[in-house]
Amino acid sequence: VLEQTNPVHRAKILIEMLNKEREIGEIDKRIGEKTKAAIDENQREYYLREQIKAISNELYGDETADEIDDYHTKIEALKADDSVKEALHLQVNKLAKMPGGSHEGTVVRNYLDTCLELPWNKDTKTQTDVKKAEKILDRDIYGMKKVKERILEMLSVYTLAPDIKGQIICLVGPPGVGKTSIGKTISECMGRKFARISLGGVHDEAEIRGHRKTYIGAMPGKIIDAVKHAGSGNPLILLDEVDKLGSDYKGDPSSALLEVLDPEQNGTFTDNFIEIPYDLSRTVFIATANDAGTIPAPLLDRMEVIEVPSYTREEKFNIAKRHLVKKETLRHGLTGRNFKLTDGAIYCLIDFYTREAGVRRLERTIASLCRKAARLIASGEQKSVTVTEQTAEKMLGHKRYKPEALLEKDSVGIINGLAWTSVGGEIMQLEVAVMDGTGKVELTGSLGDVMKESAMAAVSYVRSNAARLGIDSDFYKNRDIHIHATEAAVPKDGPSAGVTITVGLVSALTGKPVKKDIAMTGEVTIRGRVLPIGGLREKSMAAYRDGIKTVFIPKDNIADLDEVDTVVKENVRFVPVSDVDEIIRCAYSEPDSEKKESPVFTPVIKSPISAGRISQ
Ligand code: ADP
Numbered sequence: 001v002l003e004q005t006n007p008v009h010r011a012k013i014l015i016e017m018l019n020k021e022r023e024i025g026e027i028d029k030r031i032g033e034k035t036k037a038a039i040d041e042n043q044r045e046y047y048l049r050e051q052i053k054a055i056s057n058e059l060y061g062d063e064t065a066d067e068i069d070d071y072h073t074k075i076e077a078l079k080a081d082d083s084v085k086e087a088l089h090l091q092v093n094k095l096a097k098m099p100g101g102s103h104e105g106t107v108v109r110n111y112l113d114t115c116l117e118l119p120w121n122k123d124t125k126t127q128t129d130v131k132k133a134e135k136i137l138d139r140d141i142y143g144m145k146k147v148k149e150r151i152l153e154m155l156s157v158y159t160l161a162p163d164i165k166g167q168i169i170c171l172v173g174p175p176g177v178g179k180t181s182i183g184k185t186i187s188e189c190m191g192r193k194f195a196r197i198s199l200g201g202v203h204d205e206a207e208i209r210g211h212r213k214t215y216i217g218a219m220p221g222k223i224i225d226a227v228k229h230a231g232s233g234n235p236l237i238l239l240d241e242v243d244k245l246g247s248d249y250k251g252d253p254s255s256a257l258l259e260v261l262d263p264e265q266n267g268t269f270t271d272n273f274i275e276i277p278y279d280l281s282r283t284v285f286i287a288t289a290n291d292a293g294t295i296p297a298p299l300l301d302r303m304e305v306i307e308v309p310s311y312t313r314e315e316k317f318n319i320a321k322r323h324l325v326k327k328e329t330l331r332h333g334l335t336g337r338n339f340k341l342t343d344g345a346i347y348c349l350i351d352f353y354t355r356e357a358g359v360r361r362l363e364r365t366i367a368s369l370c371r372k373a374a375r376l377i378a379s380g381e382q383k384s385v386t387v388t389e390q391t392a393e394k395m396l397g398h399k400r401y402k403p404e405a406l407l408e409k410d411s412v413g414i415i416n417g418l419a420w421t422s423v424g425g426e427i428m429q430l431e432v433a434v435m436d437g438t439g440k441v442e443l444t445g446s447l448g449d450v451m452k453e454s455a456m457a458a459v460s461y462v463r464s465n466a467a468r469l470g471i472d473s474d475f476y477k478n479r480d481i482h483i484h485a486t487e488a489a490v491p492k493d494g495p496s497a498g499v500t501i502t503v504g505l506v507s508a509l510t511g512k513p514v515k516k517d518i519a520m521t522g523e524v525t526i527r528g529r530v531l532p533i534g535g536l537r538e539k540s541m542a543a544y545r546d547g548i549k550t551v552f553i554p555k556d557n558i559a560d561l562d563e564v565d566t567v568v569k570e571n572v573r574f575v576p577v578s579d580v581d582e583i584i585r586c587a588y589s590e591p592d593s594e595k596k597e598s599p600v601f602t603p604v605i606k607s608p609i610s611a612g613r614i615s616q
Helices: 007-060 062-077 082-097 103-117 130-140 145-160 179-190 205-209 222-230 253-261 297-301 313-331 343-353 360-378 389-396 449-464 495-510 536-545 555-563 566-571 580-587
Strands: 169-172 194-198 236-240 284-289 304-307 339-341 385-387 414-421 424-436 441-444 479-485 518-520 550-554 573-577
Touching: 007 062, 062 082, 062 103, 082 103, 103 222, 130 145, 130 179, 145 169, 145 179, 145 304, 169 179, 179 194, 179 236, 179 284, 194 222, 205 222, 205 253, 222 236, 253 297, 313 343, 313 360, 339 360, 343 360, 343 389, 360 385, 360 389, 385 389, 414 495, 414 536, 424 495, 424 536, 441 449, 449 479, 449 495, 479 495, 495 518, 495 580, 518 580, 536 550, 536 555, 536 566, 550 555, 550 580, 555 573, 573 580
Parallel strands: 169 284, 169 304, 194 236, 236 284, 339 385, 414 518, 441 479, 518 550, 550 573
Antiparallel strands: 414 424, 424 479
């Protein structure tokens, strides 16, 4: 400026410079103001917090103030969305205003603690290597080819489309076939944390969805509880025993589960206790059930059912040898060196000490051997224990089951029927006796209405075909008929005993003994047609187990033979029939000289699995 001699120019330069400085000054001022406002806001909050702290300090002592602070810090450290944090901060502020030790304070504290424990967005890294998963499955679970295949398919889909939703598998099978254990193994395959919810006997919606937090003793529901236990935002949750869900006046838990399993809704699952929507969409659900028939229909609709079949003798042997013995040995503090179970002993346990579809009782029997061995070793009596077929009997007591619970010889009016319940198949013997009387038909053995009607249909069929079958056509006037199903205390129902009753009736009326090693199943019409039945796989397994050689099945059930185990098919002859006449033609052995004697009857040892209702 000083170099410039022209005063006008000098003034212009000066003005430009001043303008620039003024603008800079203005920007500076604006920034300064903004910063100050921000600091003021922060200071205000800090100041207020400090004041609240000081006030609560005065009122309730140091602890409460620290606690409030602690809650705020913990909430900030959560990985949750801002809306969740905001809602939680709000609760803390409420808590700050409550007198210490008040009931409401406890409720809010309880609530905050539960919310803080939830794994908001805290996901584990999932495992997507299908080969590795296959290895883990083969390591932990023997057999179950179909189930494993489906699981690997599911995993492959997750590998290609990690965000896929709504793949819910339901494993259906008798108890002890490994449904729960495979669920746990799947979680390991997928690299997800595992949690199990037992739904058996749950009949109150609040058990699924929680109680409002204001109720005394309120808790979150089973779903949120499982998530908390799993401790990750993307766990695998096993819904055990979905078929045992009940419902009563307190609401229907299955409708709450519907929301949980619906991929469209479960992104914002709201528990009554938590109140803030929780995202379940990254959770994998697997359900288990004994009987798909009793799963509430809308739930079943959302799931893909995979049947887990009963095990054959060979499968049980392999499971015991590869898994159960090792597991129990370890559990009881024994080693492979001081405790051994020979192959013969394992077969002996399967044949004589257990009768079940799964392997749970077998596992318990092995555990009991381990306990006895542990006692011998711990007391110093023996250094090591080897259980053989012979020593097993000494250790476990008398054999509980006969390998074949068949009659000792062909008998008149005693026939093997096949029944199945949700816990597996069973042989059920029917007895028919005919005596002089006035044409009464009596039915005993806790038979249900459907089975009684089957018996009436059988009587009508025999009456209308009496002449052809060589039966006195007046039998319904001068004879009384008594039909009895063994294991009288167990209720039985269903139409599939139709053929059994018919064949038994003809046997009793003609005096022809029925072959002892045949069994049959099928509904019968009054014209003698044989209609299809359910549960062929379980029924045929029971027939094989009890030493039956021939099983008559309805022709329409031929397709179901695909499901029947190969071992069973190799040992049992299946004869498809469409008319009961076909069975009558080949079911009887020639009557021998002893036929008039009362039949020798070997009682079937009551199987422990028959405690449920038998559906024929
Ligand atoms: P479920 O849930 O079907 O009633 P569990 O999963 O409780 O049956 O199984 C009972 C026991 O049998 C478990 O200890 C399990 O390890 C064992 N088990 C069943 N099936 C198998 C299998 N295929 N391989 C290995 N162990 C099995």
